[in-house]
Amino acid sequence: MQVLSVTPEIFPLIKTGGLADVTGALPIALAGKGVAMRTLVPGYPVVMAAFAKKKPVYQYPLLQGGKASVHAVKVGDLDLFVLDAPHLFDRQGGPYGTASGADWPDNWRRFAALSQVGGDIAGGVISGYQPDIVHAHDWQSAMTLAYMRYGKAIGVPSLITVHNLAFQGQFGAGIFGELGLPAVAMQLDGVEYYGGVGYLKAGLQAAWAITTVSPTYAQEIRSPEFGMGLDGLINMRATDLYGIVNGIDVDIWNPETDKHLVANYSAETLAARAKNRKAVEERFGLEADGSPIVCVVSRLTWQKGMDILAAVVDGIVAAGARLAILGSGDAGLEGTLLAAAARHRGRVGVVVGYDEGLSHVMQGGCDAIIIPSRFEPCGLTQLYGLRYGCVPVVARTGGLADTIIDANEAALSAGVATGFQFAPNNGGAMLHAIQRLVEQHARPATWASIQRQGMKADVSWDKSAEKYVELYRLLLSKRAA
Ligand code: ADP
Known part of the structure; x- marks a missing residue:
């Protein structure tokens, strides 16, 4: 054909x-x-x-x-x-x-x-x-x-x-x-x-x-x-x-062979992610305290819900997470996020620009990736996140709803959870999801099981x-x- x-x-x-x-x-x-x-x-x-x-x-x-x-x-x-x-x-x-x-x-x-x-x-x-x-x-x-x-x-x-x-x-x-x-x-x-x-x-x-x-x-x-x-x-x-x-292209996006990564790893060697995380901390000027790094790799636009995120940065920091943001787009949003980073030195880092290599290191080193889109036809970054053990935190819409299984009590006890969903898409619901994430991250066995479950998901073509x-x-x- x-x-x-x-x-x-x-x-x-x-x-x-x-x-x-x-x-x-x-x-x-x-x-x-x-x-x-x-x-x-x-x-x-x-x-x-x-x-x-x-x-x-x-x-x-x-x-x-x-x-x-x-x-x-x-x-x-x-x-x-x-x-x-x-x-x-x-x-x-x-x-x-x-x-x-x-x-x-x-x-x-x-x-x-x-x-x-x-x-x-x-x-x-x-x-x-x-x-x-x-x-x-x-x-x-x-x-x-x-x-x-x-x-x-x-x-x-x-x-x-x-x-x-x-x-x-x-x-x-x-x-x-x-x-x-x-x-x-x-x-x-x-x-x-x-x-x-x-x-x-x-x-x-x-x-x-x-x-x-x-x-x-x-x-x-x-x-x-x-x-x-x-x-x-x-x-x-x-x-x-x-x-x-x-x-997704599972050869290009393969944590076991990805050349962009500082350290390669598999579901069995998740500890090696620490080296990538260190690279992220250095690049984004984050202090290394073991708290979860939530990342953003995105166009900075209204569609992607970046204004919703920008409005609750203080709350995210207060909840105990760090933020590493890579993106470009709306100049106003860039400014707001850079200002948030200046306010929260060591807790929030922003790199404005498009950087394919860095996006791989972030998936390979951050603990979670947040995708608060107002609408999302499919979304790819949550699929990369699954494959890299970078747990997706997503708004319940479009392809995000179809590809991530929320870590609620039932899914956790059944061992099928792969991430966190929130709805409606507003600051309150987003913060609640971050709080749940911080809570689960503090339980290493549960967290690793969410990571591994995601890494098992078939995200290939x-x-x-x-x-x-x-x-x-x-x-x-x-x-x-
Ligand atoms: P959209 O096509 O709506 O922007 P998708 O999630 O479907 O959203 O795809 C975005 C793609 O672009 C992903 O491959 C993501 O990793 C990449 N990307 C977006 N912003 C950046 C950035 N600033 N640097 C590197 N890669 C980026």
Whole structure:
């Protein structure tokens, strides 16, 4: 089975969040299951630098305002189609905006181009390559499904995975004329959305199936509270809606072999975590007193509930925990957290920035990781936490609710607890969870059993990849029918 995946980011080449982890890991997990996945990605500078350019497999004399070409390359274990379009993707900064965080003003054009190429490949423009299925991700590649539907690939089954409904790609109606779609597409059951053009909306409308990254989030987005204005459409498509939890790359995230760690360890040698913990204490300027270190590895945003956390830092310190926070994002939140660190020297440390290596050391050395998201489609850091014996403390929402078993009395005595959940998501409930954590941390045998139980959990891609394969098969049977 040939599946074309279309995505704006893929690990290890280009990553701003969990989407990249998923698109990077899924092809590898699928390879052992009879599915060959090829991934179309934009030719950002880091992507172009990852391979030696040879003859392209397809050329565009003009694609959204400039020359473009498609290269078929292998980078590591990944089979890629790279869209080389310098006028759209060859720029310094992030994949979606400048280094200072402003969106590129032509994002609508950049990701329409990516999607148009996805639609063209689905339609068979590359000789010798015809995908059986097209799998798009988030708004940046959602329009692929519209280009397919209004082009030559209407009969090719497609699905879109929503990694975060909050990002929708909404633009003014004025861009429609430049998208190269037929006039009929600009209507309610096409790409039109509240008078403008909605990229994600268009994808949700055109996809044969819609998936999101956990069963709970799949239910939540049918409600106005989590539906972000798209709950009506999602409800209409409820019979084609699936929730499949993400896995993680258990080779990269393996405490026994992880090169980023100061000391490797397994569930049998948890004591070795102390060396990683020492590295965390040094990096974050924390005093070493044996109290639990609760860490944060996150975008610092409202979605992630970082304001809720920031408001109860004093309470967390008073409860006897230390905090090590790695993140970047909202400048106001960065400031608030840095101020909290200054207030609680030795108890709270903050590193502003994005640091993959440090995030591994934190998972390998901290006692717990807190994830107080207001909504969380799946979440990956709690899965890394499980695997590393860094006990997750999570808000009971989305994928966090699906993947962590709360250490309540019943779960503790049954020996199945893997972390702590709290609800509702407010400072009081969060503090209560921290207090429970501090209490259990003081009981080394119980704590180690929570750690080991988490480390035993299957967080690999295996089961989830199997579910995607089942869905691909279902779509193929629908095409046959
Ligand atoms: P989201 O995609 O919404 O940001 P996820 O939990 O799904 O949230 O994925 C976040 C990913 O980004 C994880 O791999 C996490 O380790 C990583 N990450 C987030 N912030 C940082 C940071 N400041 N430094 C290093 N890694 C980070």
